[in-house]
Amino acid sequence: xxxxxxxxxxxxxxxxxxxxxxxxxxxxxxxxxxxxxxxxxxxxxxxxxxxxxxxxxxxxxxxxxxxxxxxxxxxxxxxxxxxxxxxxxxxxxxxxxxxxxxxxxxxxxxxxxxxxxxxxxxxxxxxxxxxxxxxxxxxx
Amino acid sequence: xxxxxxxxxxxxxxxxxxxxxxxxxxxxxxxxxxxxxxxxxxxxxxxxxxxxxxxxxxxxxxxxxxxxxxxxxxxxxxxxxxxxxxxxxxxxxxxxxxxxxxxxxxxxxxxxxxxxxxxxxxxxxxxxxxxxxxxxxxxxxxxxxxxxxxxxxxxxxxxxxxxxxxxxxxxxxxxxxxxxxxxxxxxxxxxxxxxxxxxxxxxxxxxxxxxxxxxxxxxxxxxxxxxxxxxxxxxxxxxxxxxxxxxxxxxxxxxxxxxxxxxxxxxxxxxxxxxxxxxxxxxxxxxxxxxxx
Numbered sequence: 001x002x003x004x005x006x007x008x009x010x011x012x013x014x015x016x017x018x019x020x021x022x023x024x025x026x027x028x029x030x031x032x033x034x035x036x037x038x039x040x041x042x043x044x045x046x047x048x049x050x051x052x053x054x055x056x057x058x059x060x061x062x063x064x065x066x067x068x069x070x071x072x073x074x075x076x077x078x079x080x081x082x083x084x085x086x087x088x089x090x091x092x093x094x095x096x097x098x099x100x101x102x103x104x105x106x107x108x109x110x111x112x113x114x115x116x117x118x119x120x121x122x123x124x125x126x127x128x129x130x131x132x133x134x135x136x137x138x139x140x
Numbered sequence: 141x142x143x144x145x146x147x148x149x150x151x152x153x154x155x156x157x158x159x160x161x162x163x164x165x166x167x168x169x170x171x172x173x174x175x176x177x178x179x180x181x182x183x184x185x186x187x188x189x190x191x192x193x194x195x196x197x198x199x200x201x202x203x204x205x206x207x208x209x210x211x212x213x214x215x216x217x218x219x220x221x222x223x224x225x226x227x228x229x230x231x232x233x234x235x236x237x238x239x240x241x242x243x244x245x246x247x248x249x250x251x252x253x254x255x256x257x258x259x260x261x262x263x264x265x266x267x268x269x270x271x272x273x274x275x276x277x278x279x280x281x282x283x284x285x286x287x288x289x290x291x292x293x294x295x296x297x298x299x300x301x302x303x304x305x306x307x308x309x310x311x312x313x314x315x316x317x318x319x320x321x322x323x324x325x326x327x328x329x330x331x332x333x334x335x336x337x338x339x340x341x342x343x344x345x346x347x348x349x350x351x352x353x354x355x356x357x358x359x360x361x362x363x364x365x366x367x368x369x370x371x372x373x374x375x376x377x378x379x380x381x382x383x384x385x386x387x388x389x390x391x392x393x394x395x396x397x398x399x400x401x402x403x404x405x406x407x408x409x410x411x412x413x414x415x416x417x418x419x420x421x422x423x424x425x426x427x428x429x430x431x432x433x
Contacts, residue, residue: 011331016358016416048316051309053171055338055355107413110367 006049144322150198173333219283222294229268
């Protein structure tokens with residue numbers, strides 16, 4: 001079996017291909033497999049190794065750039081961002097992914113946007129209440 | 141940037157079939173997938189590009205070479221693999237490899253050896269002893285090892301078992317590494333195309349009914365499920381390709397979902413889900429919609 005920078009992508013995964021790439025790159029960065037400054041495979045490399053189109057990888061890299069996980073230097077390629085904000089960027093990418101899942105689950109249930117907002121506010125207040133009650137956890 | 145291929149206003153008529161007014165362009169380094177039912181014109185299009193047939197009207201340019209005026213130069217850089225290409229049954233694969241190597245100086249023997257192993261083919265075996273899948277792989281090997289700048293592949297995965305199909309797709313995705321090489325391939329299997337192609341062209345009845353980049357196709361189409369009575373005119377709304385009702389639930393397949401969802405809500409329907417569609421569903425919806433957009 002070839003070993004390399006290929007990602008594990010599946011057509012039976014309900015997430016679109018580019019989203020699977022975003023999630024896996026973010027996971028590699030979060031796990032420390034790819035430390036700050038690490039050079040990402042070129043778009044063509046990764047497309048070829050993962051057997052997806054170049055356009056799919058391009059789109060994933062754009063999303064990762066927007067989320068602040070990677071930076072692209074013209075003519076040099078893409079690198080894991082050096083910024084101190086990286087954990088924040090990863091958490092944010094993770095949050096956005098979870099929100100998309102929530103939106104899908106709500107759609108399946110037929111829960112409309114107003115009810116969803118109400119549920120989100122309730123969850124938010126609940127979390128704020130627990131954090132206030134147990135300050136030692138909030139600082140962790 | 142050079143275009144890998146450009147067709148404008150191309151027509152080709154046969155007694156029982158006609159390719160009409162085809163305009164198409166593929167930038168260098170990209171992969172285009174051709175989707176169409178049997179008889180849609182996929183093979184005719186590939187034959188025109190490969191210089192095996194002449195158009196009745198229109199212009200064709202391949203890798204900057206106008207066809208057929210500079211077809212000799214173009215053919216040197218084109219690799220065309222289609223099922224109707226004859227190999228010599230009594231000759232071995234090695235004999236075929238030597239034949240192609242003698243004709244094309246860019247032949248890469250090391251790569252050919254690697255493909256032999258990967259495709260699990262025996263060079264010493266005569267072609268008539270090959271199975272269908274082995275013949276398909278042999279033809280692909282003979283083309284890939286020439287490292288052509290444009291690969292034209294007619295149904296490269298049709299009729300292959302799952303293992304052979306995976307081998308072919310692996311070899312095809314390796315071509316992606318090189319930004320100077322382009323691929324145009326047709327397939328019945330929209331999954332292969334959805335995954336590997338940067339651009340997709342739908343052919344139907346000899347016409348291009350849609351051609352865009354893959355992301356645009358997938359982003360554009362949605363399946364909407366809603367609850368409640370719909371106005372009778374819904375089937376005529378802009379972007380609505382099909383409507384099916386089952387009790388109080390309706391399913392719509394649409395292009396430009398945002399506008400349609402807005403209209404549905406305004407009509408008092410309760411939109412339950414808006415989901416992406418795969419390329420196969422998009423193709424069927426496009427064909428049934430008859431190009432009404």
